Amino acid sequence: MSRSVKEGLARARELILSHRRFVILEHEKPDGDCVGSSLALALALEKWGKQALIVSDDPHPVIYDFLPGQEHFTRTGYLGLADFHADVAIFLDCGEPERCGRALPFAQKAKYWVNIDHHVSNTKFGDAVLVDPSAAATGEILWYLFGELGVNIDARIAVCLYVAVLTDTGSFRYENTTPRALRMAADLIEKGARPQEISELVYEAKPLSSVMLLGEALQTLEIHAGGKIACVSVTREMMKKVAATSEDTEGIITYPRSIQGVMVAVQFREADEGVHVSFRTRRAVDASRIAETFGGGGHPRAAGALIKGKTLPEVKTLVLEEVRRVLEQNPDLVVKA
């Protein structure tokens, strides 16, 4: 554990122990780590007789409805700023305060800010900075914090933290699947988290429309560049046909990427504002560099861009040409088979 993490732990401990009312802030469009972490923290604070309120700009995805602690959750707009006065605001999984959107005013009323996150890009804001980029999830950092605070992890808290680490490691498949993350998961099972039940609830409670949309999108699967590029399209017509929401489009791009030999997977999606293009790449190709060519951005393995004023077929021609160019002109970017 680094010195800054140790210091952050100590300072966060101090601020939490010496105050009574907490507001917990999540980033916009909260994911499993964010939701699991904030519920776990609210439940832990509740155990000590503290008041904890989670305020979020967006709802929690319905698949996390099974998690305990939801009674601590509210959305901006449902609660007036005057209704809850917090001593301390705790930001979870937010690289910068602005990431919590319209929930930020609730934090601005608090005396102290605690910043708990695992993103390397975190701006280190706040009075207590507990940022550990080596943690697989923000939930993993809470695990240490609870240890530091002497919280007795019960089954309800264990389930929330398990969801945090399970989802942020992609069911223990991503690079952040560290020995520490796996050992924490093992401990959480001993404390009452049921891995199969949780995995079923998280990964096997898909809306019918999302499975149908996947079927539609796979019909458009195309392979280019001798198998190195695979792309799929999601049209407005398809979305309408299966009554899909934009959430249903998530995950579709993992299918072209999962094909043997594919280096770059591309998804084109028609929307009112233009054509959304998503990129997923294998290790040797930088997705964010491709996305930047089209005014977008992202991470080395996952990036995207929004292209306006063109039809899907036009965007497709344009983008595939660029991806082909990247693969051809940068042979060092291409993994040797």
Place this chain on the structure above:
Amino acid sequence: MSRSVKEGLARARELILSHRRFVILEHEKPDGDCVGSSLALALALEKWGKQALIVSDDPHPVIYDFLPGQEHFTRTGYLGLADFHADVAIFLDCGEPERCGRALPFAQKAKYWVNIDHHVSNTKFGDAVLVDPSAAATGEILWYLFGELGVNIDARIAVCLYVAVLTDTGSFRYENTTPRALRMAADLIEKGARPQEISELVYEAKPLSSVMLLGEALQTLEIHAGGKIACVSVTREMMKKVAATSEDTEGIITYPRSIQGVMVAVQFREADEGVHVSFRTRRAVDASRIAETFGGGGHPRAAGALIKGKTLPEVKTLVLEEVRRVLEQNPDLVVKA
């Protein structure tokens, strides 16, 4: 650790240390646990200067080609019975000797039999019986055995054992995802297994035909019984259209099962010998009981049957009627929402 497991470990250790030539037997259609375990064992035996040969009736699935130790592998028919004389035959992941098919004669020439398995149905055959149904995978039992034998687990052995536990727990999602399995995985990462690389190779190297077949099959998705039953069909025509192999049909049934509210997922597949029907159920419904009605069998959550002399639409009507009947007439079988 139970007494019988301790005794099995001691007896297996003794037989391995006191002999030089080993034949390793896998069950037919070896899976990730079987392949990972046998390669790990062959590599460990090699480290001590022992001779080890894996004989299998079927090839290893190509997705496991990246695993080390393949030079120890051969298939029945490639090697004459007279070509290798083993002192000890070690059966891995085989509930009974017959499960290794035409590789059995290679074992019958050996003086001693070691039986290493985690199936509760294991018949406890052999001179050393190392059967532990509480182990997530046969690879987990090898992990203890290697500890007992003082084997230095290197990165090559670690990768093989990681694949064994990863695949048999369904990427740490099945019920057998125990704290022990997760801690073993953590140790294996420390010894050189790379979780992301391995997961990509195992789960993201799909043949193009399998992704295309999934798209075709999802077009047939139907929902019945108010959302409790979901079914998909795979026709001969589809298989031909995307040049699919029977391996490509694997996993398709997990999609209807993954839909929220579905209790029973059914897949119908046209083949020369008849219509293959597969069942996957949620906890409260016994798939094997449904399959038995049609002369098939299996496990409580996964079962199947082959129905001859009928067309796919005929079989579908028949089967859906029976599944509806089971759901209606056995309300205790149905999970309360």
